[in-house]
């Protein structure tokens with residue numbers, strides 16, 4: 001189930017997926033950063049006489065310096081090996097990197 005915000009929990013059949021594989025704008029170039037990314041996404045309902053649909057609006061979570069990279073936590077579970085899409089190897093560099101934690105875990109397991 002998707003939970004966007006808090007008021008409404010969508011059932012799977014009502015959930016929306018935005019896929020920028022074939023079409024998108026400059027937001028397609030935003031890279032992932034684990035946990036301490038400087039952007040969050042807010043779904044914004046766009047209303048026309050015929051349709052209601054969503055855009056994802058990105059907002060910064062803190063002051064961003066000139067030339068600082070904008071990053072967004074894609075919400076990937078790097079431990080989910082059953083996911084149909086294989087996750088990339090994260091190189092976000094965050095000290096909270098979920099992929100890094102996984103690498104460290106396997107390394108310390110190998111040392112034992």
Ligand SMILES: C[S@@+](CC[C@H](N)C(=O)[O-])C[C@H]1O[C@@H](n2cnc3c(N)ncnc32)[C@H](O)[C@@H]1O
Pocket residue numbers: 027028029030031032033088089090091092
């Ligand atoms: C939406 S695109 C981001 C733009 C992409 N870097 C580019 O130059 O076109 C997502 C892809 O970028 C790469 N990517 C994004 N964040 C990454 C990260 N933290 N570590 C490694 N690769 C990353 C992955 O290949 C991912 O599938």
